[in-house]
Amino acid sequence: MPQLTCLTPIGEVTVSEEDGAIVALDWGRGRDQDRTELLGRAVGQLQDYFDGARGGFDLPLAPHGTAFQRRVWGALRAIPAGQTRSYGELARLLGSSARAVGQANGANPIPILIPCHRVLAAGGVLGGYSGGEGPTTKLWLLEHERRMTDAAGQPQLALGPFGPGLAGTNLR
Known part of the structure; x- marks a missing residue:
């Protein structure tokens, strides 16, 4: 390969x-x-x-996974850079449970390109991340995207229901 x-x-x-x-x-x-x-x-x-010049990716992706996991990963790709969603929001969208969405999120074989880092736990809790240095890497990616969005001259985007920026998130 x-x-x-x-x-x-x-x-x-x-x-x-x-x-x-x-x-x-x-x-x-x-x-x-x-x-x-x-x-x-x-x-x-x-x-x-x-480098801050791109928020999304235009590449053919073929992650190996179950039909449900691929549905979750498709929903992740729809979350714009600079924004987040909660596991609960994705679960409602997909007619599933937050736990099942979290398990599929954690099984994502193509992080960053399929932006699993854009999903937060209930109440704006950062949650885990399986790549790099775990939650520290997740926080870096979210902050990078927030800075990218700000630098593009766009208004700062709300991060799901958790308000602007990452204020209020924690590394639990």
Whole structure:
């Protein structure tokens, strides 16, 4: 499986391709470094994201998972940069439980590109994050997107029902 590593402000990340689509983003340096056209585009878009020039991604993604997990991951992709949703909001949207949404969120094989970091627990609690350094990485990504949105001259976006910025969130 072709892989390519990208150095980011939150450490090295490696994207993997299978059958013409991105199937994984993992923290750390990949064993194989095989630059394909798609992996080159993915790394370029990640660099643009971390440089503050891009809030979303235009790449073919094919995460391996159940039908329900793929529905949750599709809902995550609809959350704009600079905004968040709660597990409960996504559960209502998908006709599911917040716990099932949280489990699917945690199983996301393509973090950042499928922005699972944009989901908060009830009451604005930051919650966990399986990538990088856990909640510290999640908070960095959310703050990065907030700064990107502010720098674009757009009004600061409300983060779901939790108000502007990340005031009131905590690392529980």
